[in-house]
Amino acid sequence: MAAVTDATGLRKAARRNRWWRDLSWRYLVAVVAIAYAAFPIVFVISASLSRRGTLSGTTGLFTSVTTTQYEALFETLFWQWMLNSLIIGGVSAIGTVLMAAAAAYAFSRFRFKGRRNALTLLLLLQMFPQLLAFVAILLLLLALGNAIPILGLNSRMGLIAVYLGGALGANTFLMYGFFNSVPRELDEAARIDGASHSRIFFTIILRLVAPVLAVVALLSFVGSFSDFIIARVVLTQQDQLTVAVGLYQFVSGQFDARWGIFAAGAVLASIPIVLLFQFLQRYIVGGLTAGAVKG
Amino acid sequence: MSTVATKDETPARGSTSHARELNGWWFAKLAVMAVINAGLLYAVYSSFMVEEWWILAVTVVLLVVVNWVYFSKRMVPAKYLLPGVIFLLVYQVFTMGYTAYIAFTNYGSENTISRDQAIEQILRTGDVRVEGAVDLPLKVVRNEAGELGFAVVVDDTVEAGTADEPLDTVDGATIDDRGAPQEVPGWQILSLAEVLEVQGEVTALRVPFSDDPEDGWVRTQTGAVGFQSSPRFSYDEAADTFTDVTTDAVYTPNDRGFFESQDGTRLTPGWPVTIGFENFQRMLTDSRISSALLQAGAWTFAFAFLSVATTFFLGLFLAMTFNHPAVRGRKLIRSLLILPYAFPGFLAALVWKGMLNNPYGFINSTILGGADIPWLTEEWLARFSIIAVNLWLGFPYMFLIATGALQAIPGDVYEAAKIDGAKPFRVFRSITLPLLMISVAPLLIASFSFNFNNFNLIYFVTEGGPNIPGHPLALGETDILISVVYKVAVVAGTKQYGLAAAMSILIFVIVGLVSWLGFRQTRKLEEVL
Numbered sequence: 001m002a003a004v005t006d007a008t009g010l011r012k013a014a015r016r017n018r019w020w021r022d023l024s025w026r027y028l029v030a031v032v033a034i035a036y037a038a039f040p041i042v043f044v045i046s047a048s049l050s051r052r053g054t055l056s057g058t059t060g061l062f063t064s065v066t067t068t069q070y071e072a073l074f075e076t077l078f079w080q081w082m083l084n085s086l087i088i089g090g091v092s093a094i095g096t097v098l099m100a101a102a103a104a105y106a107f108s109r110f111r112f113k114g115r116r117n118a119l120t121l122l123l124l125l126q127m128f129p130q131l132l133a134f135v136a137i138l139l140l141l142l143a144l145g146n147a148i149p150i151l152g153l154n155s156r157m158g159l160i161a162v163y164l165g166g167a168l169g170a171n172t173f174l175m176y177g178f179f180n181s182v183p184r185e186l187d188e189a190a191r192i193d194g195a196s197h198s199r200i201f202f203t204i205i206l207r208l209v210a211p212v213l214a215v216v217a218l219l220s221f222v223g224s225f226s227d228f229i230i231a232r233v234v235l236t237q238q239d240q241l242t243v244a245v246g247l248y249q250f251v252s253g254q255f256d257a258r259w260g261i262f263a264a265g266a267v268l269a270s271i272p273i274v275l276l277f278q279f280l281q282r283y284i285v286g287g288l289t290a291g292a293v294k295g
Numbered sequence: 296m297s298t299v300a301t302k303d304e305t306p307a308r309g310s311t312s313h314a315r316e317l318n319g320w321w322f323a324k325l326a327v328m329a330v331i332n333a334g335l336l337y338a339v340y341s342s343f344m345v346e347e348w349w350i351l352a353v354t355v356v357l358l359v360v361v362n363w364v365y366f367s368k369r370m371v372p373a374k375y376l377l378p379g380v381i382f383l384l385v386y387q388v389f390t391m392g393y394t395a396y397i398a399f400t401n402y403g404s405e406n407t408i409s410r411d412q413a414i415e416q417i418l419r420t421g422d423v424r425v426e427g428a429v430d431l432p433l434k435v436v437r438n439e440a441g442e443l444g445f446a447v448v449v450d451d452t453v454e455a456g457t458a459d460e461p462l463d464t465v466d467g468a469t470i471d472d473r474g475a476p477q478e479v480p481g482w483q484i485l486s487l488a489e490v491l492e493v494q495g496e497v498t499a500l501r502v503p504f505s506d507d508p509e510d511g512w513v514r515t516q517t518g519a520v521g522f523q524s525s526p527r528f529s530y531d532e533a534a535d536t537f538t539d540v541t542t543d544a545v546y547t548p549n550d551r552g553f554f555e556s557q558d559g560t561r562l563t564p565g566w567p568v569t570i571g572f573e574n575f576q577r578m579l580t581d582s583r584i585s586s587a588l589l590q591a592g593a594w595t596f597a598f599a600f601l602s603v604a605t606t607f608f609l610g611l612f613l614a615m616t617f618n619h620p621a622v623r624g625r626k627l628i629r630s631l632l633i634l635p636y637a638f639p640g641f642l643a644a645l646v647w648k649g650m651l652n653n654p655y656g657f658i659n660s661t662i663l664g665g666a667d668i669p670w671l672t673e674e675w676l677a678r679f680s681i682i683a684v685n686l687w688l689g690f691p692y693m694f695l696i697a698t699g700a701l702q703a704i705p706g707d708v709y710e711a712a713k714i715d716g717a718k719p720f721r722v723f724r725s726i727t728l729p730l731l732m733i734s735v736a737p738l739l740i741a742s743f744s745f746n747f748n749n750f751n752l753i754y755f756v757t758e759g760g761p762n763i764p765g766h767p768l769a770l771g772e773t774d775i776l777i778s779v780v781y782k783v784a785v786v787a788g789t790k791q792y793g794l795a796a797a798m799s800i801l802i803f804v805i806v807g808l809v810s811w812l813g814f815r816q817t818r819k820l821e822e823v824l
Contacts, residue, residue: 040687103380105375106372124807139402228641
């Protein structure tokens with residue numbers, strides 16, 4: 001009897017030992033890594049709740065909790081900027097998904113002349129980041145604005161159109177791979193049942209690749225939400241600015257004095273994006289390994 | 296043969312296809328096409344009205360192509376490609392080509408508008424009093440928008456206008472006994488006291504007689520009497536020269552897009568002209584520019600490489616740490632670790648800028664107990680800080696892709712290694728890393744080229760600073776190539792679009808070359824394994 005309990009005790013000890021050696025440090029790393037990842041975010045939340053809105057006043061975290069900074073923020077055009085960013089980001093995300101998906105469908109399901117060359121060309125174009133051409137974009141919109149004001153400078157539609165220019169380059173490849181993984185037999189079956197190509201595209205294929213659509217939409221949304229150069233060049237009127245350009249104004253001149261307002265704006269602006277990421281986490285991991293890069 | 300054809304052209308036969316397609320979908324398509332056509336027709340009309348011939352040509356082509364593609368029964372792939380391709384051609388391919396063109400011109404702050412516009416602006420730049428012309432009784436007025444203007448009496452009729460709005464007869468206006476305007480409907484006459492308040496603006500104001508600047512302006516020195524003035528520079532269309540009527544100096548167009556006199560004075564603005572390889576030459580031979588470019592280029596490579604390396608190894612380390620079946624709460628750990636990835640990058644960069652501020656930032660003032668470390672204002676510390684901030688921003692991405700790639704490696708490879716008695720590090724070096732690289736290497740290259748142009752990070756954390764003292768382009772020590780381009784084109788006092796475009800071309804060549812080499816390498820990697 002004594003020998004048996006001894007043996008189980010030993011086994012338990014050994015197991016504990018192995019746990020200690022194999023796992024304990026992993027939890028330690030987890031704690032350190034999470035602290036590292038979360039710290040700046042905790043800091044900015046604390047700054048947004050402080051009573052004094054200056055950078056120099058920050059001596060500890062959460063030394064005071066007030067809504068002063070948020071109230072000051074709401075007296076600026078913040079909500080207008082936020083709305084602009086959501087509209088610009090939302091419309092360009094939807095447009096990007098539709099156009100890139102349509103192109104990927106064409107490349108994946110049809111065999112036409114110049115198909116391979118077109119694919120190679122897209123791969124090449126993808127290397128040229130749009131923001132490198134911002135000077136040309138500025139001059140193009142200057143001329144376009146004369147004839148079609150809605151596509152010119154200082155127009156949200158104009159900015160959306162610029163972002164849509166990057167729709168095919170970056171995302172078609174990612175989608176192309178996913179479209180190829182949808183079995184062709186499904187199309188064939190639907191076609192025999194009398195479905196047209198557009199019906200196959202909209203009601204069968206798009207549904208099956210919904211996860212990658214979500215990822216492309218999210219990354220495109222974040223890309224235009226975070227863009228600074230092109231938005232700065234295109235939009236100049238205060239009430240048309242995006243959140244990125246608007247919030248930057250708070251800290252570009254008097255960095256110290258308006259820190260609290262900026263922090264409050266940063267917290268509010270990041271909430272929708274962080275939530276989207278958390279909800280779409282599972283799909284994002286799948287999309288990333290297939291080659292998506294966040295802008 | 297015939298079966299193949301019916302397969303490709305989806306509606307098998309014309310007659311049945313209409314019956315099948317005449318439903319909600321078809322009407323939806325018709326509605327969308329109607330809207331697009333209306334938009335394009337409007338664009339054709341308005342570009343015709345303002346005489347933008349290039350835009351007119353493009354919109355007409357679009358109108359034809361769009362209708363042709365979407366109402367034809369053939370060309371099914373084109374129906375799916377066209378929308379994206381149009382935007383791609385206009386906003387990416389065209390702008391790329393246009394960038395290349397600008398690189399060969401002297402586009403800049405003083406050379407942006409067309410030659411005709413420049414001539415018109417020069418006509419407006421200066422004026423001289425017309426000798427011997429009659430003085431005009433005048434009143435200073437404001438229009439409904441509150442803009443200052445003049446009301447004058449010309450040949451017993453009252454005319455009024457502002458700086459942007461040429462003089463025009465005002466109906467129902469009356470003239471007082473001294474011959475000056477008394478009541479001007481639609482305009483509010485300023486009293487003497489009010490005129491004195493805005494005296495500076497009044498004496499500087501020029502109200503044109505017509506849209507043609509050669510007709511001259513009305514000006515005033517007293518606020519009660521107007522005199523006529525005409526352009527100081529008169530344009531001779533036949534000779535294509537300007538003459539300064541006060542000095543008789545003649546200005547002829549030079550090859551830099553300016554009217555220039557013999558003693559070298561230029562009239563501004565000018566217009567853009569092609570100048571060959573000069574912008575590229577300047578990048579190579581102007582030592583202040585070439586040395587800054589060389590430094591920024593070296594730093595760009597170092598920054599992009601170190602960013603990828605540090606984020607990848609931290610991400611991989613974390614992925615391997617938590618990719619152990621017995622670790623509990625992996626989902627929670629992942630949710631928290633991707634916070635930096637989910638937090639918008641430009642905001643994070645600005646938050647870090649605040650935290651690294653010296654002396655007020657949280658890191659110096661609180662964590663380090665009042666230390667005095669110039670994180671962002673000393674050259675090497677600033678570089679270090681940028682890489683550290685990017686590590687925070689970038690490691691979750693690498694963590695996610697490394698986790699995905701690790702889970703895709705089959706377990707039996709590890710079993711085999713264990714049987715062979717391989718040590719953990721050996722397993723990592725000889726099995727995990729090479730297998731991981733196959734799926735991750737293309738992503739690392741993409742990440743490299745993304746960081747190569749990571750403007751937001753540099754601009755928001757240091758703005759390229761600390762500044763190189765007295766640099767003509769106001770560049771800083773941590774500027775990467777793309778932020779140099781931005782500064783030359785947007786921030787600088789005299790904007791040099793041509794030079795900036797030439798630099799863009801340089802970046803494009805570098806990024807393209809690196810990506811191409813990289814992809815070729817990864818394909819080799821795949822072939823080997």
